[in-house]
Amino acid sequence: MTMLAEHFVKPPEWTWYILTYFFLAGLSGGSYALGALLRLWRRPGYQAAARLAFLAAFPLILACPLLLTLDLGQPLRFWHMLFDSANLPALNFKYWSPMSLGVWALSIYAAFAFVSFVEALSSRVRRLLAGGLGAVVAVLGGALGLFVAAYTGVLLSVSNQPVWSDGWPLGGLFLASGLSGAAALLVLAAGYRPQLAEGVRALSEADRYFVAIEAVLVVMFLVTVALAGSLGKLFSGIIPLLWLFVVLGLAVPVVAHTRTRPILPLITSLLVLVGVLALRAAVIFGAQS
Amino acid sequence: MAVKRAGFFTDTSVCIGCKACEVACKEWNGLQGNSPNLLLDSFDNTGQLDAENWRHVKFYERMPDQANLVEQPASTGGGQAFLMMSDVCKHCQHASCMEVCPTNAIVRTEFDTVYIQQDVCNGCRNCISACPYNVIGFNQATGTVHKCTLCYDRLQNDLTPACAKACPTESIKFGDVDTLHQLADARLAALQKQGYSKAQLYGRDDKVYGGLNAFFLLMDEPEVYNLPNRANAVLPSRNNLPGYLGGLATAVVAVIAGLIAFRRRGESEETKA
Numbered sequence: 001m002t003m004l005a006e007h008f009v010k011p012p013e014w015t016w017y018i019l020t021y022f023f024l025a026g027l028s029g030g031s032y033a034l035g036a037l038l039r040l041w042r043r044p045g046y047q048a049a050a051r052l053a054f055l056a057a058f059p060l061i062l063a064c065p066l067l068l069t070l071d072l073g074q075p076l077r078f079w080h081m082l083f084d085s086a087n088l089p090a091l092n093f094k095y096w097s098p099m100s101l102g103v104w105a106l107s108i109y110a111a112f113a114f115v116s117f118v119e120a121l122s123s124r125v126r127r128l129l130a131g132g133l134g135a136v137v138a139v140l141g142g143a144l145g146l147f148v149a150a151y152t153g154v155l156l157s158v159s160n161q162p163v164w165s166d167g168w169p170l171g172g173l174f175l176a177s178g179l180s181g182a183a184a185l186l187v188l189a190a191g192y193r194p195q196l197a198e199g200v201r202a203l204s205e206a207d208r209y210f211v212a213i214e215a216v217l218v219v220m221f222l223v224t225v226a227l228a229g230s231l232g233k234l235f236s237g238i239i240p241l242l243w244l245f246v247v248l249g250l251a252v253p254v255v256a257h258t259r260t261r262p263i264l265p266l267i268t269s270l271l272v273l274v275g276v277l278a279l280r281a282a283v284i285f286g287a288q289s
Numbered sequence: 290m291a292v293k294r295a296g297f298f299t300d301t302s303v304c305i306g307c308k309a310c311e312v313a314c315k316e317w318n319g320l321q322g323n324s325p326n327l328l329l330d331s332f333d334n335t336g337q338l339d340a341e342n343w344r345h346v347k348f349y350e351r352m353p354d355q356a357n358l359v360e361q362p363a364s365t366g367g368g369q370a371f372l373m374m375s376d377v378c379k380h381c382q383h384a385s386c387m388e389v390c391p392t393n394a395i396v397r398t399e400f401d402t403v404y405i406q407q408d409v410c411n412g413c414r415n416c417i418s419a420c421p422y423n424v425i426g427f428n429q430a431t432g433t434v435h436k437c438t439l440c441y442d443r444l445q446n447d448l449t450p451a452c453a454k455a456c457p458t459e460s461i462k463f464g465d466v467d468t469l470h471q472l473a474d475a476r477l478a479a480l481q482k483q484g485y486s487k488a489q490l491y492g493r494d495d496k497v498y499g500g501l502n503a504f505f506l507l508m509d510e511p512e513v514y515n516l517p518n519r520a521n522a523v524l525p526s527r528n529n530l531p532g533y534l535g536g537l538a539t540a541v542v543a544v545i546a547g548l549i550a551f552r553r554r555g556e557s558e559e560t561k562a
Contacts, residue, residue: 008421008422008423008515008516008517009417009418009419009420009421009423010337010339010417010420010423010425010426011417011418012414012415012417012418012427013414013417013427014414014418033544034547037544037547037548037551038551041548041551043551046551071413072411072412072413072432073410073411073412073413073414073427073428073429073431073432073433073434074410074411074412074432074433075411077392077409077410077411077412078411080392080394080409080410080411081391081392081411081413084393085392085408085409086393086406086408086409092391092392092393094390094391094393096388096526096529097388097389097390097391097415098389098529098532099389099391099413099415100391103391146536146540146543146544147536150533150536150539150540151533151536153532153536154528154529154532154533154536156418157528157531157532158389158525158526158528158529158532159389159415159418159419159525159528160385160418160419160420160421160523160525161418164418165525165528168528168531168532168535169535170532170535171532171533171535171536171539172535172536172538172539173539175536175539175540175543176539176543179543179547198554201554202550202551202554203550205550205551205553205554206546206547206550206551208550209543209546209547209549209550210543210546210547212546213539213542213543213546217539
């Protein structure tokens with residue numbers, strides 16, 4: 001009789017709402033961080049792309065609280081995440097629980113995303129935030145954006161679920177993939193508009209670095225899971241198909257760049273985004289299969 | 290006999306697999322139970338602990354080879370051929386479920402037990418991914434998670450929990466944890482004297498999740514009963530530091546990479562111009 005001396009954990013049945021949330025949180029956090037970097041670079045040619053990033057970040061994060069609430073068994077008690085319902089008006093904050101920390105980070109990040117969204121829309125607000133204040137907003141919001149993209153991976157790791165808890169690189173992995181997806185999304189949204197061309201070139205270049213970082217982290221993640229003996233779960237059923245899309249999303253930006261006749265940047269971006277979604281789907285559904 | 294630290298000592302060596310504990314638990318706690326589940330591979334038709342099953346008699350049938358049974362009658366297998374264990378929430382001192390719960394719905398009661406407050410839980414199911422014993426289950430009807438309360442309402446009224454009350458062989462013993470420890474030590478010593486060398490206590494000391502208020506006497510290694518051994522009895526929070534550090538390192542590398550990309554693009558355009 002062979003028995004694995006690991007944990008015996010039921011799947012929490014986090015499925016489509018959570019998958020969509022992880023996807024959008026990665027894209028929003030990544031977009032904001034890229035927008036902040038472009039804005040702080042102060043290169044005039046980058047500013048239109050920075051505004052585009054801020055215009056994307058806020059609507060993307062708006063859907064997130066809704067998805068998280070719908071996933072709850074008791075959606076009307078969503079506020080129990082923030083307030084100690086048995087002891088009002090005390091707040092609930094457990095820094096050692098990524099879900100608790102994440103809800104707070106998400107709420108504060110959304111406020112920054114809103115400010116930068118308005119800044120991107122209105123030239124009056126832009127003038128108001130032209131100095132140091134705007135830079136502070138971009139730095140803080142950017143850091144929060146990076147956190148929101150990354151903590152979703154840490155949330156999965158901080159459990160006893162085989163695969164998730166075996167793979168501590170998940171936080172970094174989701175961050176790298178969120179940044180890669182965000183760069184791709186912005187390239188896609190920019191289209192061929194000339195005022196965005198310089199930013200698009202910079203973002204395409206950055207995306208190639210991000211997929212390289214992501215590729216390293218994918219390997220690290222798979223190695224940690226393999227060492228714990230749970231790799232089989234990540235390759236059961238149709239999950240290998242998802243990994244195929246992950247690999248495509250990682251390879252296409254690099255291949256597209258090295259080819260003399262480049263593949264359409266829009267198709268490249270679409271494949272990257274599918275890869276970002278597939279990665280999260282493989283991790284979420286694989287562990288619970 | 291009001292207890293200070295309530296617990297169960299489940300002595301699997303005398304469990305006969307009658308499932309009276311499962312029935313008594315459902316009766317007292319008003320649990321409907323799941324539809325019958327004919328698993329066809331043992332006497333176990335309950336399957337697992339979940340929102341409707343707060344006690345579950347596990348069957349581990351390891352019958353000796355059936356061949357030549359007449360000529361060479363099988364031994365009793367050293368008390369290890371037919372293992373039965375009434376499983377339950379362990380009410381861990383270091384509880385994984387309580388650690389991750391974002392709403393503080395999971396609390397430690399005045400009886401030192403782990404309890405899910407039904408009016409606070411919002412059904413996020415984080416605890417399900419944390420519990421290493423597969424204890425907690427989600428109930429669609431209530432939209433919340435459920436598990437053994439160690440009969441919190443009975444404790445408040447100085448009553449023995451329903452499962453322990455119903456157990457005909459006293460495999461499930463209820464009482465103050467310190468008293469139960471003494472009982473368990475004596476029982477283990479007796480079994481070892483009789484030659485059951487693999488008999489051992491699980492969760493009696495603090496090596497497994499800081500000690501389990503509901504601990505067990507097992508007739509074999511914990512792995513055989515699908516219980517994490519000492520090396521694997523780890524808390525979700527162990528991954529906080531490596532997880533966030535991994536995220537931070539990635540963030541630093543990615544920001545530097547982004548800056549290099551933005552500079553290179555800027556430079557190449559300037560050179561062209």
